[in-house]
Amino acid sequence: MTIENELDAHISGFHPDALSSGVPLNVELDTTLTVVAGTSYRMLARKLPRYETAAPDKIRRHFLDATGTLHVGEHTVTCALSLRSHQPVLTDSGFPDLEIPVPWWNDRTLRFRFPHR
Numbered sequence: 272m273t274i275e276n277e278l279d280a281h282i283s284g285f286h287p288d289a290l291s292s293g294v295p296l297n298v299e300l301d302t303t304l305t306v307v308a309g310t311s312y313r314m315l316a317r318k319l320p321r322y323e324t325a326a327p328d329k330i331r332r333h334f335l336d337a338t339g340t341l342h343v344g345e346h347t348v349t350c351a352l353s354l355r356s357h358q359p360v361l362t363d364s365g366f367p368d369l370e371i372p373v374p375w376w377n378d379r380t381l382r383f384r385f386p387h388r
Contacts, residue, residue, distance in 0.1 A: 318364050333357040348376060351384040358385055 312327040315334070322330065339352040352358070361367075362385055371381040 319360050320363065322360065334361065344379075347380045347382055348373070349382045349384055352386075354386045361385065 309327050312330045316322045316325050316330050319325075319330075319334075322333070325333075333355075334357060337352055337355055339350055342349040342351060361383075366383050367385055369381075369383060373379055373381050
C-alpha cells in the first residue's frame, strides 16, 4: 500500500490523465516515466528550503506551472520566468546563478532569469 500511495502522489503530480493506457506496454512506460518524474521532483524539492518533503503536485503547482519567455542565443538559452509568489524560494536556492551546459543543444548553456522582487 505504501508503494501504491507513493505512485499515486507521483501520478497526480506529473501525469494529468493518470495511467489511462489500454496497452500493457504503454502502462509500463507511463509508470516508468511517472516514477522518473517523481524522482526529479524529489531531487528539486531537496534543493528548496521548506519544500524538502513536499508532494510532487505541490512542487509542480508552486514552481513548474509557470510562464515565461525563452531567449535562444548563439551560446545560451535563457529562461526568463514571470513573477510568482514562490519565486523567492528559487532565488534564495541559487537558481539565478546556475549555468547548465546542455550538450544536445549544440553545447548551449541554460540560464534562468527572475524579475526583481
